[in-house]
Amino acid sequence: MKRTILLLALLLAVLLPAPLSLIADEAGVRAEAQAEEAESRSEEKKIDPKEIIFEHLGDGYGWEVPFCHDVRIPLPVIVRDYQGDWHCFSSSRIGHGHSYTVTDSDGAEMTFRLGGHDSKWHNKLVGMRPEVVDGQTQMVEYRPLDFSITKNVCAIFIACLLVMWMVLDVAAWYRKKGYTAPRRATGAIEALIEFIYYGVIKPTLGAKSRKFGPYLLTVFFFILVANLLGLMVIFPGGANITGNIAVTLVLSLITFLIVNIFGTKHYWKEVFWPDVPLWLKFPIPIMPVIELFGVFTKPAALTVRLFANMMGGHIIVIVLTLLIFILGALGAAAAGGTLVVSLIFSVFMLLIDVLVSFIQAYVFTMLSTVFIGLAQEDGHHGKDAHEVPAAPTTTRS
Structure with a gap:
């Protein structure tokens, strides 16, 4: 019994994705996102079965809270950017269309977010890096080395x-x-x-x-x-x-x-x-x-x-x-x-x-x-090759 209690405690301590404060932060971020989306969203919105199915069956950077799908339990995001620097932060910072900007060892800013519908990395973590296009420097998406603890x-x-x-x-x-x-x-x-x-x-x-x-x-x-x-x-x-x-x-x-x-x-x-x-x-x-x-x-x-x-x-x-x-x-x-x-x-x-x-x-x-x-066949098919000992019996008390 003590071993069982110890293992369950270890399970909660190691795998509990985030403290309750992070969940509260996630709820606050979601509330802000809903307020922004309400202005551009029409009153009648058609259900997209394909999007819903793939969202439920696919992987994610957060764990859905029962009966409140908009709020998610954050999970740790661990990535390596294009310059070789490692970053670790909560997935609540990149949810609901938000971007997260960090500063690397050289003082440069690195921005991470989830790929949108127009991105080839839809719902995957992407970073933004400068790239010269037609003589002008633009910020383009790239896929960082991702070791995040997903769902x-x-x-x-x-x-x-x-x-x-x-x-x-x-x-x-x-x-x-x-x-x-x-x-x-x-x-x-x-x-x-x-x-x-x-x-x-x-x-x-x-x-x-x-x-x-x-x-x-x-x-x-x-x-x-x-x-x-x-x-x-x-x-x-x-x-x-x-x-x-x-x-x-x-x-x-x-x-x-x-x-x-x-x-x-x-x-x-x-x-x-x-x-x-x-x-x-x-x-x-x-x-x-x-x-x-x-x-x-x-x-x-x-x-x-x-x-x-x-x-x-x-x-x-x-x-x-x-x-x-x-x-x-x-x-x-x-x-x-x-x-x-x-x-x-x-x-x-x-x-x-x-x-x-x-x-x-x-x-x-x-x-x-x-x-x-x-x-494991050795080519010999003698009489005793396939003999199997009987299963041991246990004493019922």
């Missing part, structure tokens, strides 16, 4: 800490109480570990399960936690981690590196000189080209499968919600009917997404296990 980055840290807490909780139980079966949440986590290890990893990898099991279990729990956090609408949820193709690409690249770095000689022989008729590999290397192409399509399939499934679920829920406002222009009857139908289907889709979150974590882990297992 997705912060969510990844939270997911990692939660996975560490889950694993350490199970380890602490067995360290204190031996092989007595755990209960409640600890028992559920242990059941998932046994399900993945003895149901997927052990039957596929056999004696090499202990070598690759830690990575495969880690990636399963990370994807599962990230998927479930993405379904939450309040902090620490709301970040679409696995719906970001950059995140799924990195996970797939790790599997790709493990497969090919630890691949056996037999694996590489089957890639460059497969066991097929000679005319399929010489003089025209038809099969070697296909096998080599397959080496790169495997991580691509892992990337797209996880990204597309999680992104698709979020888009469906957002579109169902937007239908309420789009069809509301037809009248109160249409708005009321759409509200009921959209609410029912949105809740149904969220329940489906909970199941999909587990399925996608399971599928990614299973395919990674299969790819690693294929790379």
Whole structure:
């Protein structure tokens, strides 16, 4: 219990994006921006579904406050300008069309802001630097080296800490109480570990399960936690981690590196000189080209499968919600009917997404296990090659 309290306290201390005073500053800045926008904004404003969808699914330099989307919890912005100087400031200084100007080591002023709709870096942090155009010095946008703690980055840290807490909780139980079966949440986590290890990893990898099991279990729990956090609408949820193709690409690249770095000689022989008729590999290397192409399509399939499934679920829920406002222009009857139908289907889709979150974590882990297992083949298919020891039993108390 003390360990759990300590980890939760550490989570709040390390990942709390900003103090409450910064949130108040953010609210004040937003109030000023609203006053400026009210003068130029027309009374009737059409809803832009595309803009709303990409705003909710994309990354950001702030974390939306529940039920008050205009106010955001600031996050730290860390950038390196074109002169090589580093700057760190709160994201509240660049929100709602505002610019932030800092002074570098040489006394020159550096201005940073978010790219507007007419910028090729829309909603990305950009800097302004002088550039000579047609004999005149003008300020032009450029993309600085950006190491900011964005919403997705912060969510990844939270997911990692939660996975560490889950694993350490199970380890602490067995360290204190031996092989007595755990209960409640600890028992559920242990059941998932046994399900993945003895149901997927052990039957596929056999004696090499202990070598690759830690990575495969880690990636399963990370994807599962990230998927479930993405379904939450309040902090620490709301970040679409696995719906970001950059995140799924990195996970797939790790599997790709493990497969090919630890691949056996037999694996590489089957890639460059497969066991097929000679005319399929010489003089025209038809099969070697296909096998080599397959080496790169495997991580691509892992990337797209996880990204597309999680992104698709979020888009469906957002579109169902937007239908309420789009069809509301037809009248109160249409708005009321759409509200009921959209609410029912949105809740149904969220329940489906909970199941999909587990399925996608399971599928990614299973395919990674299969790819690693294929790379560990040594060419011997004896009787005892695939024997798998039975899962140990625990004593229920």
